Amino acid sequence: QSVLTQPPSVSGAPGQRVTISCTGSNSNIGAGYDVHWYQQVPGTAPKLLIYANTNRPSGVPDRFSGSKSGTSASLAITGLQTEDEADYYCQSYDNILNRPGVIFGGGTKLTVL
Amino acid sequence: QVQLVESGGGLVKPGGSLRLSCAASGFTFSDYYMTWIRQAPGKGLEWVSYISNSCRTIDYADSVKGRFTISRDNAKNSLYLQMNSLRAEDTAVFYCARYRLWEEIDFWGQGTLVTVSS
Numbered sequence: 001q002s003v004l005t006q007p008p009s010v011s012g013a014p015g016q017r018v019t020i021s022c023t024g025s026n027s028n029i030g031a032g033y034d035v036h037w038y039q040q041v042p043g044t045a046p047k048l049l050i051y052a053n054t055n056r057p058s059g060v061p062d063r064f065s066g067s068k069s070g071t072s073a074s075l076a077i078t079g080l081q082t083e084d085e086a087d088y089y090c091q092s093y094d095n096i097l098n099r100p101g102v103i104f105g106g107g108t109k110l111t112v113l
Numbered sequence: 114q115v116q117l118v119e120s121g122g123g124l125v126k127p128g129g130s131l132r133l134s135c136a137a138s139g140f141t142f143s144d145y146y147m148t149w150i151r152q153a154p155g156k157g158l159e160w161v162s163y164i165s166n167s168c169r170t171i172d173y174a175d176s177v178k179g180r181f182t183i184s185r186d187n188a189k190n191s192l193y194l195q196m197n198s199l200r201a202e203d204t205a206v207f208y209c210a211r212y213r214l215w216e217e218i219d220f221w222g223q224g225t226l227v228t229v230s231s
Contacts, residue, residue, distance in 0.1 A: 033215065045223050046158065107158070
């Protein structure tokens, strides 16, 4: 069971908007640690999609955006395209044992209908 | 350009050992924390271990503590993971990745598959 909770799957038609939630607790997201998002196309390595809650690395389309509030974060994808079909993971840090542990959400499979 | 290339994966029997390597290039290796993250078939990402840039700080997931040992050689721009007492549940693709503490994991290798089976 992952420390961060994501919905197992979301879907949308081309051109639509979808959001993926990532829920943590007061020892991780709620403690002020940033949330980062990764996109993983099946059979390939994860790729950084959003860093520090809201920032896009160079080359990531502005259709992807992130937000964070309290103990949760969200990834929004607007103008869905077929190539967006992938698994998406949120990541943060947890300091509950005074150890800076990297934590992930369980992943969300995005299906473009 | 930044490259992380893992090697050393393969098929091993339960109880066996394997040593993974990750060759880094295109960046100042000693500036970054390095981590191993694994993904079992059809499952999500699981953090395995990390090592600080100076080797001063190391940590492991509870699932591998006492069996796996992470190390790095900054002179050789290389990261390693010695895996002993392997179990079937260790079967996964192992990724090496770089990051700065408290920040995003900004680059991942392509992964190496470890299969533990008799």
